[in-house]
Amino acid sequence: MKTIKPEQIEDKVAALCAQANFRLRPDVLSALKAAAAGPVSAGSREALLAIVRNAEIARRKKLAICQDTGLPVVFAEVGLKAVIDGDFKKAVNKGIKKAYVQNMFRPSIQTDPLGRADRPGFYPGILHVELVPNDRIRLTVMPKGFGSENKAGLKMFNPTASSEELEKFILSVVKNAGPDACPPFIVGIGVGGTQDYAALMAKKALLRPVQRRSRKPAISLWEKSLLKKINKLGIGPLGLGGSPTALAVSVETAATHIAGLPLAVNVSCHALRSAEGII
Amino acid sequence: MKMSDIRKFRNLKAGQRFLFTGVFYTARDQAHKRLSELIREGKKLPFSLEEKIIYYCGPNPGGPDRPIGACGPTTSSRMDALTVPLLNLGLTAMVGKGRRSPAVRAAIKKNKAVYFVTYAGCGALLAERVSSCRIVCFPDLGPEAVYELTVEDFPLITSIDSRGGSIYEPTG
Numbered sequence: 527m528k529t530i531k532p533e534q535i536e537d538k539v540a541a542l543c544a545q546a547n548f549r550l551r552p553d554v555l556s557a558l559k560a561a562a563a564g565p566v567s568a569g570s571r572e573a574l575l576a577i578v579r580n581a582e583i584a585r586r587k588k589l590a591i592c593q594d595t596g597l598p599v600v601f602a603e604v605g606l607k608a609v610i611d612g613d614f615k616k617a618v619n620k621g622i623k624k625a626y627v628q629n630m631f632r633p634s635i636q637t638d639p640l641g642r643a644d645r646p647g648f649y650p651g652i653l654h655v656e657l658v659p660n661d662r663i664r665l666t667v668m669p670k671g672f673g674s675e676n677k678a679g680l681k682m683f684n685p686t687a688s689s690e691e692l693e694k695f696i697l698s699v700v701k702n703a704g705p706d707a708c709p710p711f712i713v714g715i716g717v718g719g720t721q722d723y724a725a726l727m728a729k730k731a732l733l734r735p736v737q738r739r740s741r742k743p744a745i746s747l748w749e750k751s752l753l754k755k756i757n758k759l760g761i762g763p764l765g766l767g768g769s770p771t772a773l774a775v776s777v778e779t780a781a782t783h784i785a786g787l788p789l790a791v792n793v794s795c796h797a798l799r800s801a802e803g804i805i
Numbered sequence: 806m807k808m809s810d811i812r813k814f815r816n817l818k819a820g821q822r823f824l825f826t827g828v829f830y831t832a833r834d835q836a837h838k839r840l841s842e843l844i845r846e847g848k849k850l851p852f853s854l855e856e857k858i859i860y861y862c863g864p865n866p867g868g869p870d871r872p873i874g875a876c877g878p879t880t881s882s883r884m885d886a887l888t889v890p891l892l893n894l895g896l897t898a899m900v901g902k903g904r905r906s907p908a909v910r911a912a913i914k915k916n917k918a919v920y921f922v923t924y925a926g927c928g929a930l931l932a933e934r935v936s937s938c939r940i941v942c943f944p945d946l947g948p949e950a951v952y953e954l955t956v957e958d959f960p961l962i963t964s965i966d967s968r969g970g971s972i973y974e975p976t977g
C-alpha cells in the first residue's frame with residue numbers, strides 16, 4: 527500500500543494543466559511541421575507556419591497556446607493499492623484552479639449553464655476515473671477548447687448500417703465544423719458501447735499520438751481512408767481552403783449491443799492539448 | 806492599413822490579406838447579449854459603435870510584463886443572431902473566425918461593412934501584436950467584458966467584403 531497525499535495530486539494536476547497549455551504536444555507539432563513541408567499551397571503553408579510559430583511563442587514566452595484554455599478534462603487511472611489520504615475530486619479541482627490562476631489562464635467555466643449568472647471561473651473540470659490493479663495514479667489533463675467541442679456529433683445507428691452511412695455522418699460532422707473550429711483537425715471517433723461510452727471513446731481517441739494508427743488492422747485501414755476523404759473536403763488550414771483539413775483520424779471501438787451501433791465524433795482543433803504524468 | 810483607413814475598408818475584396826494597426830473593441834457572447842438588450846430598450850450604449858471594429862475575443866489576462874495574454878478569435882457565428890442591430894448602428898468591421906449567416910452577410914452588404922478573420926487558434930502569436938488593453942464596460946463579465954485593444958500589425962484576412970463577396974460558403 528502506498529499513501530498519496532491530496533497535495534501531491536493537486537501539484538501534479540497543476541503542473542499538467544500548465545504543461546498542456548504552454549507546450550503543444552510534440553506529436554501534433556511534428557505533424558503540423560510535416561504538413562507545412564509537404565505539397566500544399568502557399569496560403570496553406572503560411573497558415574500552418576503561423577500555427578507552428580504560435581506554438582513556439584507560447585512555449586518560449588509562457589503564453590497560453592490559445593486564449594480558450596478550455597474546459598479541463600482529467601482522465602485518472604487510480605491504482606487500487608494506492609491510498610488517497612483526502613478528497614480526490616477536490617484535490618483535482620484545486621490543482622486546476624491553482625494552475626489557471628498562477629499562469630493567468632482565462633476563467634472559462636460557467637457554473638450556471640442555463641442562467642449564465644455566475645462570473646466565469648476556473649473549475650470544476652470534468653473527471654473520469656478508472657481503477658487499475660497497481661499503487662500509482664496516472665493523470666492525463668486535456669484542456670478542451672469549445673470552438674471545436676461545440677462541433678462534436680453523435681448518432682445511434684442501426685447495427686446493419688453500411689460503412690457508407692457511417693462515413694457520410696462522420697464527413698458531415700467534419701464539414702459542419704468547417705472553418706469555425708480551427709482546422710487542421712484531429713478527428714476522434716468512438717464506435718460501439720453505449721451512447722455515453724461512444725462519446726468518451728471519441729474523446730480518448732484524441733489522446734493517442736497522431737502518427738499512431740489503431741492496432742486493429744481493419745480499423746487502421748479505415749482511419750487512413752477516412753483521413754483521405756476528410757482531406758478531400760478542402761476546408762484547409764485555418765479554413766482558408768486547400769489541405770490538409772485534418773492531420774489524423776483515430777478510431778476507438780468497444781463491444782456494443784446486438785440492437786445498436788453508437789458512433790461519436792469528437793473534433794479537435796489544431797491546438798490539441800494534453801499532458802500526462804504519474805504519481 | 807491604419808485606423809484612419811477605416812473608411813477604405815469598403816474597398817477591400819474578399820480574400821485580401823493585410824496587417825492592421827489601430828483599435829479593436831472585444832465583445833463576445835454575453836457582451837453582445839447586453840448590447841442588444843440596451844438597443845432593444847432604446848438606451849444609450851456604453852460606447853459608440855460608429856466606425857468601430859469589434860473583435861470576437863475573450864482574452865487571457867495580462868501580467869506585469871505584458872498588456873494581455875493569449876487573445877485569438879472566437880467563433881463568429883455564435884454572435885450572428887445579435888449582429889445585425891450593431892451593424893445598423895454604424896459598426897464598420899468585425900474580426901473573428903469562421904462563417905457567418907446569410908442575414909449577417911446581407912447586413913454587411915447593406916451597411917457597407919466588412920468581416921475579417923484572423924489566425925484562429927494562434928492566441929500567443931496575436932498577443933504579441935497587442936500593445937495595450939483597457940477595460941471599457943461590463944467588468945463583471947470577466948473575460949467576456951468589453952476591452953479596448955490597441956493592435957499593431959495585426960494580421961487580417963477579408964472574409965466578407967462590403968459587396969457581400971465571401972471566401973466561405975454561407976451557413977444555414
Ligand code: SF4
Pocket residue numbers: 592593594670671672673674675706707708795796797877878879925926927
Ligand atoms: S477551437 Fe481550439 S484553437 Fe480554436 S479557439 Fe477554440 S481552443 Fe483555440
